[in-house]
């Protein structure tokens with residue numbers, strides 16, 4: 001059997017680490033072996049210990065101090081360093097066969113929207129380490145119920161889906177923060193959204209008419225893509241975690257039936273630049 005891995009992606013503070021912890025806690029309850037692989041070189045201490053931790057290879061603090069880089073440049077440096085030292089990752093992952101690995105990723109979305117470092121790590125995990133992977137992309141519910149922010153979040157999720165070329169599950173986190181009945185009702189419209197309706201009924205009414213055509217084009221893009229849906233996540237509700245995990249199991253089993261990616265099918269960073 002091949003290894004199964006889920007990448008947990010999303011903007012800063014979307015609830016990625018909390019989601020990773022909820023998965024581990026659920027896995028412990030059902031007796032399934034799972035581990036967190038921390039890919040955030042600036043991670044804070046976590047509820048569950050990281051089994052594999054990029055900070056054992058390189059930490060953002062050291063890079064910023066030694067190379068005099070800011071946090072974003074430092075993060076890119078850390079990932080390029082990881083790419084040059086993938087044998088470290090191979091060695092760390094080496095012993096974890098037939099287990100479920102959860103890759104907790106940093107919140108800087110440029111990493112999975114337009115810089116090809118994460119896609120190259122994904123290719124390596126698939127091609128060299130025989131992983132069936134899927135991506136989960138978290139967005140906060142209180143952010144998404146503001147329709148313009150819904151579109152910005154949907155576009156970032158779509159761009160991660162296109163760049164990583166992985167089976168992809170969008171997740172709406174922090175549902176408990178939606179307390180008023182008005183937004184609770186509206187939330188349903190965002191789980192399985194009709195982009196055109198959201199644009200004409202909401203955004204157009206709030207914006208100067210000269211933006212209506214632009215709104216229509218963006219809504220059309222999301223609509224044409226036809227793949228933007230969200231699963232609701234209640235991090236303290238085991239049923240909610242179980243539902244998301246069953247989707248993850250389904251898509252990773254599907255991934256197992258696909259042709260393996262060639263290990264040398266790497267994106268050239270300089271080409272992208």
Ligand SMILES: Nc1nc2c(ncn2[C@@H]2O[C@H](COP(=O)(O)OP(=O)(O)OP(=O)(O)O)[C@@H](O)[C@H]2O)c(=O)[nH]1
Pocket residue numbers: 010011012013014015016017018019040106107108173174175176177233234235236
């Ligand atoms: N109310 C509520 N708070 C949550 C939930 N999930 C996460 N949080 C809180 O949101 C904050 C950020 O959560 P994290 O899990 O650290 O988010 P993250 O995406 O890993 O953050 P970064 O690693 O900084 O990108 C923390 O204070 C969490 O306690 C949730 O479902 N409900």
